[in-house]
């Protein structure tokens with residue numbers, strides 16, 4: 001029986017995955033690494049340093065920078081990203097997600113956050129959604145980022161639920177892998193060809209309702 005929902009943030013609750021993508025794209029251009037749709041999809045959901053390493057690897061530049069230089073590049077991307085968040089408001093909540101989260105509260109489901117982003121507190125505050133979460137995983141405390149299962153394992157633990165009692169919601173390949181590895185039900189939001197490992201699939205956030213989820217699980 002499902003008792004809890006574990007949410008990714010960027011690309012599931014808010015359209016901020018777009019801004020992460022823009023900021024990484026700009027850095028890739030500056031590094032002379034070709035930006036492709038495939039690279040963009042690989043980066044989704046992946047922690048900051050891991051993302052930078054994937055970009056450098058895609059350009060065959062994984063040995064060109066010291067750790068200190070990489071820290072600077074990652075900090076630059078983050079400054080850029082934070083600039084893009086300046087005008088973030090409740091209008092940036094993806095279609096239907098506020099209603100869905102409110103409906104979960106009304107039906108006494110437990111809700112936690114499993115975002116890789118160290119900026120998630122700022123984003124949730126700007127969207128005025130922090131109050132709906134019964135628990136949050138702090139990504140700074142993780143040993144391994146997505147696609148490792150750790151973050152979704154912890155997402156159930158903070159709710160005192162068993163993995164099989166939870167549904168995880170993701171827009172990213174790395175995130176779906178993390179949910180599956182944690183033995184929870186994975187709900188992929190986006191192109192089913194890209195998120196083909198998800199247990200359930202919805203093309204768009206507006207389709208994510210309790211009713212549709214119940215139907216899909218039957």
Ligand code: G6P
Pocket residue numbers: 010017020021043044045046047048051078115116117118119120
């Ligand atoms: C999210 C995004 C990724 C981002 C990661 C780390 O999962 O989907 O694109 O790289 O968080 O975010 P941060 O804000 O800590 O750099």
Ligand code: MG
Pocket residue numbers: 008009010011012017044045170171172175
């Ligand atoms: Mg995401």
